[in-house]
Amino acid sequence: MQVYLVGGAVRDELLGRVIKERDYVIVGATSEQLLKQGYQQVGKDFPVFLHPQTKDEYALARTERKQGKGYTGFVCEFSPDVTLEDDLRRRDLTVNAIAKAEDGSLIDPYHGKRDLDARILRHVSQAFSEDPLRILRIARFAARYHYLGFTIAKETQSLLKAMVERGELNTLTPERIWLECEKSLTDGAFDHFLNTLAHLNALSVISPALANIWNDQLFQKLQARFEYAKKYNITDNALLFSQITSKLNSDEISAIAKAIRLPNDARDLALHASQHQHVLTSATIHPEQLLFSCNKLDLWRRPERFSAVLKAIEIANCSVIKNQQLLLQASKEARAINPKQFIDQGIKGADIKTALEHARLEVFKRYFR
Structure with a gap:
């Protein structure tokens, strides 16, 4: 039984990046042997096990055979006879098909180290085209490692475009689709991810609404916005995604949300920022309009929404907006108004809401005249 470190851990170690997780492949063993040694199997039909102490993932060497359509139609075959080279051949990119033995030596049958040094992302074999998810995955890798100078090999670009043209996506x-978007947002390279998809003709398939607005000018704006977010350590995915949709209307944002299944928080923030940015960024803020926005955002019960919208607008402008501090102070003061004070005055029923509205408006008038 031989154990090898594989995949992303080897790749990132060679690139000098922080290793976030370690995956291992085991050659020459059976499930029964690992279970007897205390490994815990993950799933019933997939030969992946958790180490009894470290909880790192250990997988039996395996091959995959395409059966059916889509990214789930694969039959996994594993046995002690599957070689390390067989296991590495099923991987997507040569840079992900490098193994490291326990003595530290590299096993690199598909020249991944050479491609790492040349900063090239290249598919391992023609079997690459059997999995449509790899279109998004390669775009994500190209974006993540863009700062290191990585590019997609021409033959791999051609293969990816052919997959898109065949309707694989x-x-x-x-x-x-959202899961891959989310991973790219976490990488802090979502601008390059979308740009890569656009060049592969894939963005129009994933979201026509996004493809309709995509151009070099938007790409450059997004680069500046994501750099600003990185500078101030802003990592919330909903805030970052809202930068893509800041100039879209509600229907366009809803279409994007449906196409890539945005989580509710990301969808809602995108909608709120789009709907209220004009009021909040106006050179002259009108108290009545501000009150209307605060009501729509439900500031009184959900103050975090108001703060998030202001932060989204700040990132879009790459600077603190003119009245940001005043808006935060005024909203805090207006929110502190307690309905109980009106009840104590004998005000009842719908008149309580009217009194609240009037008192909140008076607060805003003191700040913005």
């Missing part, structure tokens, strides 16, 4: 669920 249509087999992906909106939930799966």
Whole structure:
């Protein structure tokens, strides 16, 4: 039984990046052997096990055979006879098909180290085209490692474009598309992710609404916004995603949300920022309009919404907006008004709401005249 470190851990170690997780492949063993040693199997039909102490993932060497359509139609075959080279051949990119033995030596049958040094993302074999999810995955890698100078090999670009043209992306669920978007947002490279998809003709398939607005000018704006977010350590995915939709209307944002199955918080923030940014960024803030926005945002019960919208607008402008501090102070003071004070005055029923509205408006008038 031989154990090898594989995949992303080897790749990132060679690039000098922080290793976030370690995956291992085991050659020459059976499930029964690992279970006897205390490993815990993950799932019933997939030969992946958790180490009894470290909880790192250990997988039996395996091959995959395409059966059916989409990214789930694979039959996994594993046995002690599957070699390390067989296991590495099923991987997507040469840079992800490098193994490291326990003595530290590299096993690199598909020249991944050479491609790492040349900063090239290249597919391992033609079997690459059997999995449509790899279109998004390669775009994500190209974006993540863009700062290191990585590019997609020409033959791999051609293969990816052919996969898009065949309609392979249509087999992906909106939930799966969002998962790859989310990973790219976490990488802090979502601008390059979308740009790569656009160049592969894939963005129009994933979201026509996004493709309709995509151009070099928007890409450059997003680069500046994400740099600003990085500078101030802003990592919330909903805030970052809202930068894509800041100039879209509600229908366009809803179409994007449906196409890639945005989580509710990301969808709602995108909608709120789009709907209220004009009022909040106006050179002359009108108290009545501000009150209307605060009511729509439900500031009184959900103050975090108001703060998030202001932060989204700040990132979009790459600076603190003119009245941001005044808006925060005024909203805090207006929110502190307690209905009980009107009840104590004998005000009842619908008149309580009217009194609240009037008192909150008076607060805003003191700040913005």
